[in-house]
Amino acid sequence: MGKRKQFIGIVISDKMQKTVIVKTFHLAKHAKYGKIIKRHNKFKAHDEKGIAKMQDTVLIEETRPLSKDKRFRVVKVIKKAQSTVALKEDI
Numbered sequence: 001m002g003k004r005k006q007f008i009g010i011v012i013s014d015k016m017q018k019t020v021i022v023k024t025f026h027l028a029k030h031a032k033y034g035k036i037i038k039r040h041n042k043f044k045a046h047d048e049k050g051i052a053k054m055q056d057t058v059l060i061e062e063t064r065p066l067s068k069d070k071r072f073r074v075v076k077v078i079k080k081a082q083s084t085v086a087l088k089e090d091i
Helices: 084-090
Strands: 006-016 019-029 036-046 057-062 072-079
Touching: 006 036, 006 072, 019 057, 019 072, 036 057
Parallel strands: 036 072
Antiparallel strands: 006 019, 006 057, 019 036, 057 072
16 A cells, blocks of 8 residues: 655635645756746645644645545644734734
8 A cells, every 4th residue: 555645734724614725835946947946736635623724834644535626634733823812912
């Protein structure tokens, strides 16, 4: 059996029920010029418990198709985003 793909990314949308959109980054070399370019992918990931919020860093893992576009699930939240409320209290 093959190993499932895993990516680390940032949650850019949590407006859907049980679904978040995660943006992952990777570096790629330009085919002709050889320059290293920063590239990104956006994946819809299943978040059953609703633990991931905007700007959180999460680990997602490949799974069977859950809907038309959803092929990943949130495994865990690696780093919580700083809340704007906490930042305002410091001022």
